[in-house]
Amino acid sequence: MKVSIIGGGGLVGSMAAYALQFGRSASHICIIDANKDLAQGVALDLLQGSCLVADQRITAGTMDDVSSSNVIVITAGLRRKPDESRLDLINRNVDLFLNLLEQAKSAGLKENSYLVVVSNPVDVLTYLATKRSGLDPKRVMGLGTVLDTARFRSHLAKRLAVPPTQVQALLLGEHGDSMVPIWSSATVAGLPLEQWPGCNPQLLKDAFEETKTAGSTMIKLKGGSGFAVGVSIAEVVQSIILDSRKILPVSSLQNGLYGVHDVALSVPTEVGCGGVRKVIELALTPKERVGIQQSGKLLRDIIDQVEARIGLGNSLPLNASSTINPSSTAKNLPRSAWQPSRKY
Numbered sequence: 001m002k003v004s005i006i007g008g009g010g011l012v013g014s015m016a017a018y019a020l021q022f023g024r025s026a027s028h029i030c031i032i033d034a035n036k037d038l039a040q041g042v043a044l045d046l047l048q049g050s051c052l053v054a055d056q057r058i059t060a061g062t063m064d065d066v067s068s069s070n071v072i073v074i075t076a077g078l079r080r081k082p083d084e085s086r087l088d089l090i091n092r093n094v095d096l097f098l099n100l101l102e103q104a105k106s107a108g109l110k111e112n113s114y115l116v117v118v119s120n121p122v123d124v125l126t127y128l129a130t131k132r133s134g135l136d137p138k139r140v141m142g143l144g145t146v147l148d149t150a151r152f153r154s155h156l157a158k159r160l161a162v163p164p165t166q167v168q169a170l171l172l173g174e175h176g177d178s179m180v181p182i183w184s185s186a187t188v189a190g191l192p193l194e195q196w197p198g199c200n201p202q203l204l205k206d207a208f209e210e211t212k213t214a215g216s217t218m219i220k221l222k223g224g225s226g227f228a229v230g231v232s233i234a235e236v237v238q239s240i241i242l243d244s245r246k247i248l249p250v251s252s253l254q255n256g257l258y259g260v261h262d263v264a265l266s267v268p269t270e271v272g273c274g275g276v277r278k279v280i281e282l283a284l285t286p287k288e289r290v291g292i293q294q295s296g297k298l299l300r301d302i303i304d305q306v307e308a309r310i311g312l313g314n315s316l317p318l319n320a321s322s323t324i325n326p327s328s329t330a331k332n333l334p335r336s337a338w339q340p341s342r343k344y
């Protein structure tokens, strides 16, 4: 399977490529970046170690490679500035992202490709991709809270002095400040986390806080996330290409699960051949359920603002004409004038 990474010259994209190289399951890793030298440099660097890792084709490409790609990962984006919230990035990144989507469609994006959105604000961009890529929404997913969940598990493990792979703890909802810790199902080696020796409310609060601020901490310390986000992306991509059917908190278009409608956010999702194979709703505590709904409301508000600026777009299937026409925007119209009200 060919995996192309648009933005692959950057920190996140290059780390994803490195993780995919060690994953050894993609047959071809293609690095695409607006900065062509950077794309070539990353591809060459990976290629030079390939004889010690795996027999994969590793190339620097252009948008033309989209037509022959099975999985397209989008990491192209503008980085969050220190103390800037992910959602504040929206206007700067939406236009860049929509432009990339149009380029991918013009380059011949295939109906049976998968799109994995990583650029921030990831839930908003994932929603726009489901509406505007022309792909079946099941084949479009965002990294969502996969990275946050990995950080959460690792931070909890460190504080409890247990092996990180034995901690299971989920974060759902928005990849952002409203993410929701699912304490009700958290375990260490299959045993309830809250009963683990040494565990106490302050430790849990601190581990969650450390997770929530991890993105900003990474930006301050080293310019941004790299290794952890790279392995998180590889986890999602490999679950698709190997049809592993892992249950991962990827972001996808929601139609009623946990009472959330018409936004993309993270819920437990079976990821495999076909993309989003199943989304899973289990009984959560009322606080957890309300937290996910609040993430949904927050994201819906942002999407409303975005769509008021750029227009509703359309969801024509691939190969149909689907250009974004700024003159057809719903600018200045109240939402109620063009969209039925939604319940959360």
Ligand SMILES: NC(=O)c1ccc[n+]([C@@H]2O[C@H](COP(=O)([O-])OP(=O)(O)OC[C@H]3O[C@@H](n4cnc5c(N)ncnc54)[C@H](O)[C@@H]3O)[C@@H](O)[C@H]2O)c1
Pocket: 006, 007, 008, 009, 010, 011, 012, 013, 032, 033, 034, 035, 038, 075, 076, 077, 078, 079, 080, 093, 096, 100, 117, 118, 119, 120, 121, 122, 143, 144, 147, 148, 175, 223, 224, 225, 229
């Ligand atoms: N979803 C998550 O969990 C998560 C985690 C970390 C970072 N991110 C996001 O990932 C994105 C990338 O972060 P980064 O640290 O790698 O930034 P970066 O600046 O290192 O890399 C971005 C790359 O995108 C390229 N690019 C820009 N416009 C392009 C275009 N039109 N076509 C092709 N390439 C283009 C740039 O040349 C650059 O190499 C950001 O939006 C960041 O917020 C998401």
